[in-house]
Amino acid sequence: MTETASKPGQTEVWITGIGLATSLGEGLDANWAALQEKRINVDEKGFAPYIVHPLMPVSFDSQIPKKGDQRQMEAWQRIGTYAAGLALDSAGIKGNKDILSKIDMVVAAGGGERDLNVDTGVLTAEAKGANAPGFLNERLMSDLRPTLFLAQLSNLLAGNIAIVHGLGGTSRTFMGEEVAGADAARIALARIASGESDIALVGGSHNGERKDLMVLYEFGDFNLKDKFAPVWARKDHAGFALGSAGAFLVLESKAHAEARGAKPFAKLSSVVADLARRKQPGDMAATLEKLWGQLPKREGKGAIISGATGAEPATSEERGFLKGHADFPVRSTGTMFGHTMETQFPLGLALAALSISRGALFPPNDSTGTEIEMQGAPTQIVVVGAGHWRGEGMALVEAVG
Amino acid sequence: MTAPRDKFGRPVVVVTGMGIMTSLGAGKADNWAKLVAGESGIRTITRFPVEGLKTTMAGTVDFVSVDPFSSTGLSERMAEIVTQEALEQAGIGAKADFPGPLFLAVAPVEVEWPQRRELGRAVGAPDFTYDDLLRISGGGKYSAYHHRFMFGSVAAHLAETFGTKGSPISLSTACASGATSIQLGVEAIRRGETDAALCVATDGTVNPEALVRFSLLSALSTQNDPPQAASRPFSKNRDGFVMAEGAGALVLESYEAAVARGAKILGVIAGCGELTDSFHRTRSSPDGKPIIGCMNKTLADAGMTPDQIDHINAHGTATPENDKMEFNTTSAVFGDLAQKIPVTSNKSMVGHTISAAGAVEAIFSLLTLEHQRIPPTINYDNPDPTILFDVVGNKARDARVTAVMSNSFGFGGQNASLILTREPA
Numbered sequence: 042m043t044e045t046a047s048k049p050g051q052t053e054v055w056i057t058g059i060g061l062a063t064s065l066g067e068g069l070d071a072n073w074a075a076l077q078e079k080r081i082n083v084d085e086k087g088f089a090p091y092i093v094h095p096l097m098p099v100s101f102d103s104q105i106p107k108k109g110d111q112r113q114m115e116a117w118q119r120i121g122t123y124a125a126g127l128a129l130d131s132a133g134i135k136g137n138k139d140i141l142s143k144i145d146m147v148v149a150a151g152g153g154e155r156d157l158n159v160d161t162g163v164l165t166a167e168a169k170g171a172n173a174p175g176f177l178n179e180r181l182m183s184d185l186r187p188t189l190f191l192a193q194l195s196n197l198l199a200g201n202i203a204i205v206h207g208l209g210g211t212s213r214t215f216m217g218e219e220v221a222g223a224d225a226a227r228i229a230l231a232r233i234a235s236g237e238s239d240i241a242l243v244g245g246s247h248n249g250e251r252k253d254l255m256v257l258y259e260f261g262d263f264n265l266k267d268k269f270a271p272v273w274a275r276k277d278h279a280g281f282a283l284g285s286a287g288a289f290l291v292l293e294s295k296a297h298a299e300a301r302g303a304k305p306f307a308k309l310s311s312v313v314a315d316l317a318r319r320k321q322p323g324d325m326a327a328t329l330e331k332l333w334g335q336l337p338k339r340e341g342k343g344a345i346i347s348g349a350t351g352a353e354p355a356t357s358e359e360r361g362f363l364k365g366h367a368d369f370p371v372r373s374t375g376t377m378f379g380h381t382m383e384t385q386f387p388l389g390l391a392l393a394a395l396s397i398s399r400g401a402l403f404p405p406n407d408s409t410g411t412e413i414e415m416q417g418a419p420t421q422i423v424v425v426g427a428g429h430w431r432g433e434g435m436a437l438v439e440a441v442g
Numbered sequence: 443m444t445a446p447r448d449k450f451g452r453p454v455v456v457v458t459g460m461g462i463m464t465s466l467g468a469g470k471a472d473n474w475a476k477l478v479a480g481e482s483g484i485r486t487i488t489r490f491p492v493e494g495l496k497t498t499m500a501g502t503v504d505f506v507s508v509d510p511f512s513s514t515g516l517s518e519r520m521a522e523i524v525t526q527e528a529l530e531q532a533g534i535g536a537k538a539d540f541p542g543p544l545f546l547a548v549a550p551v552e553v554e555w556p557q558r559r560e561l562g563r564a565v566g567a568p569d570f571t572y573d574d575l576l577r578i579s580g581g582g583k584y585s586a587y588h589h590r591f592m593f594g595s596v597a598a599h600l601a602e603t604f605g606t607k608g609s610p611i612s613l614s615t616a617c618a619s620g621a622t623s624i625q626l627g628v629e630a631i632r633r634g635e636t637d638a639a640l641c642v643a644t645d646g647t648v649n650p651e652a653l654v655r656f657s658l659l660s661a662l663s664t665q666n667d668p669p670q671a672a673s674r675p676f677s678k679n680r681d682g683f684v685m686a687e688g689a690g691a692l693v694l695e696s697y698e699a700a701v702a703r704g705a706k707i708l709g710v711i712a713g714c715g716e717l718t719d720s721f722h723r724t725r726s727s728p729d730g731k732p733i734i735g736c737m738n739k740t741l742a743d744a745g746m747t748p749d750q751i752d753h754i755n756a757h758g759t760a761t762p763e764n765d766k767m768e769f770n771t772t773s774a775v776f777g778d779l780a781q782k783i784p785v786t787s788n789k790s791m792v793g794h795t796i797s798a799a800g801a802v803e804a805i806f807s808l809l810t811l812e813h814q815r816i817p818p819t820i821n822y823d824n825p826d827p828t829i830l831f832d833v834v835g836n837k838a839r840d841a842r843v844t845a846v847m848s849n850s851f852g853f854g855g856q857n858a859s860l861i862l863t864r865e866p867a
Binding site for chain 2: 091113146150151152153155157160161163164165167168169173174175176177178179181182185186187189190191193194195196197199200201203204207208209210211212213214215216217218220221223224227228231232235237252253255256257258259260261262263264314315316318428430431432433434
């Protein structure tokens with residue numbers, strides 16, 4: 042039902058562009074170098090006791106030249122618009138009006154970056170006795186910046202990408218936390234594989250340095266507190282450390298890529314997703330196992346890139362699933378980049394394609410034995426994305442040829 | 443007998459179930475009766491104080507109770523009710539076992555003021571910082587709010603309740619969201635991934651901050667008195683849209699699957715199209731090219747020509763810019779026919795249901811095809827002389843309608859159109 046594996050007669054879909062702006066740096070080389078050095082960028086103080094993986098500062102001007110455009114966005118949109126520009130550059134289509142006028146965009150987005158001063162101002166005034174019926178209305182009318190709404194709307198990440206980079210094809214925004222990133226890739230792949238589309242920009246962005254988001258996740262006690270540990274080593278100290286990142290991919294039919302002489306990083310063979318009920322222990326692991334079975338046969342040198350969050354019980358469920366495939370070396374993006382929510386799955390796809398194109402999986406960074414060394418070049422990488430609360434996605438990225 | 447495939451060799455996609463809710467009421471029968479009678483669902487807001495607001499009316503759905511109240515909770519409840527109605531009509535699958543995926547258009551979700559105020563009170567001090575709010579948020583006391591304010595929570599609830607298959611997709615393309623949910627369903631069926639899809643769109647976000655946000659962008663009508671006269675599409679004295687709540691659900695099936703199980707076919711989704719506008723965050727490109735391209739793509743997708751469209755269900759928000767732009771772009775696509783094809787805007791009566799509008803208006807378009815009667819555009823007393831549409835003003839009109847184009851244009855350059863027909867082309 043949700044399977045989009047390449048079928049006979051369907052076109053092969055290549056990943057021809059990758060754009061990354063993360064807590065480890067900007068661009069493929071900087072991220073790759075940090076992964077090789079097992080360098081993790083966490084801030085344990087700025088939001089203490091909560092831990093975040095802050096964005097490595099970038100010069101937004103290079104991808105968002107107009108200051109006016111930058112002012113119209115909040116951080117999550119600037120990060121995403123920036124990373125999307127890097128992906129277009131990487132694919133060699135930046136500024137190519139013929140292609141950008143028809144490119145299909147599928148973006149995974151959250152939204153709602155709030156003005157904390159306005160929120161706190163209203164609440165403290167009410168605590169001090171402000172209780173006129175129209176008090177909230179009046180404060181919001183006078184204190185909210187008119188353009189803030191546009192910086193909050195989920196579909197305005199895609200809107201800003203279209204405006205800044207001149208994209209004139211189609212634009213769809215999927216919401217729904219982690220699995221939205223998998224579904225964005227799933228739908229873009231299905232559309233290209235079936236011939237509905239030739240080329241698509243897919244990805245997401247997230248600003249983890251947000252206290253309003255921490256409140257939301259704190260409701261469910263999901264925030265990692267006090268001390269950083271790799272994702273697999275958080276069993277008795279569960280939680281995720283929010284991360285800031287933008288990750289975008291250019292997906293393209295093989296024919297379209299070849300016609301313009303574009304080289305692939307890898308091919309995206311399949312993306313599958315489901316919604317486990319997660320009522321009983323084992324539900325989620327069973328769904329991951331089902332998705333694993335829906336992927337095309339793995340015969341090459343395989344590995345797994347997991348987006349496990351560190352939150353429980355999801356992370357333990359996923360570890361149980363991974364134990365059943367212990368011959369596949371595992372890497373965790375959550376350990377290295379923090380939890381970037383909607384962006385985690387596109388980030389996993391990007392690192393899978395990068396690992397395949399560079400002929401090596403990046404090294405493990407784990408004390409529990411879940412991640413093991415890998416010798417030689419991976420040819421098939423399974424990307425796993427299980428949401429901290431709901432939603433499971435999986436993809437197979439393969440070497441071309 | 444009609445061919446199960448369209449002229450491009452794709453499965454024909456039909457509608458076999460519909461459910462609707464607007465400020466006019468619940469269900470197709472009630473909505474249709476009031477719509478053709480020219481009734482307005484717009485009223486002065488009573489859900490929360492309106493002091494200090496420039497706009498004090500909206501098309502609220504006040505007859506559905508949600509406890510504890512939240513806009514997301516109302517969106518979810520409305521979606522559930524319209525889905526139930528659509529499934530009953532379609533008679534598809536078993537209880538809680540819908541044989542296909544869910545595509546849900548839903549307003550972006552965030553923690554809302556009642557919950558934020560609850561936190562503020564829980565701090566228990568007259569002076570505090572945001573960190574104090576954060577500090578008291580954990581410990582499990584508010585764990586229900588985590589689930590409530592996940593973007594995927596409404597879709598997860600519907601998927602579990604109705605047993606849709608696979609990963610439900612929650613989407614936003616602003617005011618075009620409802621149309622996009624239908625488009626995703628059509629594409630999944632055309633690709634042969636599924637024989638059926640559940641497309642739902644819902645929006646229950648008439649709350650103080652949402653109203654303020656649109657107000658600050660000068661998008662809303664301020665003709666508060668009488669509220670029923672506020673939404674004036676195509677009128678000279680239109681001054682903005684009216685926020686509204688509502689939901690629509692459509693069961694889509696391949697023609698072949700619907701016929702095989704003996705389902706009644708309510709209409710055909712003959713074509714869908716979308717085209718993004720990269721001109722501005724809230725305004726259309728002055729040359730209208732993206733909207734023109736969107737309509738042309740939709741005609742091409744349906745394999746139809748402009749002369750085959752005999753009714754347009756307009757986006758018709760009643761903002762000064764939109765209606766003018768819609769006439770100009772429609773003229774560019776339809777030529778002289780733009781002044782001959784009857785046009786109506788449901789938003790004159792139900793207001794702008796934002797994320798739900800595309801689906802709500804697709805359902806009204808299908809009901810128009812069924813009843814061969816076009817609902818009116820009310821408050822059309824002072825026509826804009828530069829908008830030369832044949833507006834179905836104030837009174838419903840009987841007409842031969844075989845194909846309707848329904849348009850949705852939104853913030854962020856989102857344009858989407860649908861063509862709905864009675865029979866497969």
